[in-house]
Amino acid sequence: MTALIIDDEAPARLIVRQYLADFPQLTVLADCADGLTALAAIREHRPEVVFLDIQMPGLTGFEVLAQLTEVPRVIFSTAYQQYALDAFAAGAVDYLLKPYDRARFRQAVGRVLSQPAAPDAALERLLQRLDEASAPAAYPSRLFVPQGGRLVAVPVADIQFVEAAGDYATLHTAGGQFFSSLGLGQLEQRLDPQRFLRIHRSVLVALDAVCDLERDGSGGYHATLAGGRVVRVSRGYADAVRPLLG
Template sequence: MEYKALIIDDEPPARSIIRAYLKKHTSINIVGECANGFEAIKSIKELQPHILFLDIQMPKVTGLELLEVIDEPLQVVFTTAYDQYALKAFELNAVDYLLKPFDEKRFDDAVQKVLDKLQSGVHSNQEQIEQMEDARPEKLERIVVKKGTKLELIDLDNLLYIEAQDDYVMLHSENGRFLKSKTMKYFEEHLPEEQFIRIHRSYIVNTSKIKSLEPYDKDTYLAIINPNCKLKVSRTGYKKLKATMDF
């Protein structure tokens, strides 16, 4: 069986090396190359590859951010110059992680792992990807969402609030609403706490967007974002707001 591969890296020399190393792997057909995540999301939809050779540190959208919004089951081999938190996560061999500059033998080993999984019917490493993403220690500076076959970046300053939606969350921004497959707990832990507060089990709010608080019921309030947006504030949420804002 022939498997389709897509190379995603912003550096042309890095893409060339992967192309050269893949020549002898006749069961893998390179169906495309992309220099950034915006090109990649469209190519993945159109070309439907089985394998991604994916750089992590890229301008505009990182490799990890791209994987957050990919629905297709894929095998991913990371190729990156940065030896950080991801290396240990990928020692599980669910996916592989090539540290640049890597030699041909190391590349061949990674390709063989991917082929073994594909041939054995293991088509997705999404669970391991999500575990690694959730374990990232740093705070978010933006949020990547998919709109049709395009990527959109939500700047945190433009994010109004986040609403729980079963196994998803709805991101309410100044540019519209976007559904994302993440938990409220994830955003609680990864958004800057000085700017975002969980005011209710259903809401995390950008405190800079709150115009006022209005009494709603006994010991409860509404956070007024605008005349058409009023969010319930729990007792615990109210205490958090009082501790950080001048209400």
């Protein structure tokens, strides 16, 4: 696994390097001393895990994560207990409260190495919360989803419809499909109801993507979306769609 060490204190970066000698399977790609450099390094190197200080000049660790579209696994470190506890509760892989010893470090790294290749769903929730907090509106502009062992940001404006997939959901865009670890009901609560409408017990559609509505003869409709995809509006949800007909 590849890693970045991000901390504004040189002694702290040195300690991480020394302790990582116990983990030859982790290769350190670079050290960073501030948030702006860290952001550029993560984008350039795309590490699998980062050791990330929270309080840094330029950007905090949280602000670094909020600006990424692909997010690696994270071990936070901080000298301030309240930040550490907030990070852990929000869903970081683990956190290190300074000063920490070699045993605590080994515990945190061991947890990272024991995780499956897919990103921790808790980290996905953390990134979503960060994005919502930074957005000027009450609803997020992006949804973070797992893809190829990383987390990627899907712009909400690109979503044409959301389809239930068991307890999870699939986001359909013009550019492809993305699996979300959130269920349809959870996504319905997160997305702006002025832009997204439930048209079926298993489908949520973006109103801006609807190009045409045609009655299906049984009290429902067929909705044609941009790009030609057709989704069904079931009879039970037809009343919500009728105002769109003018």
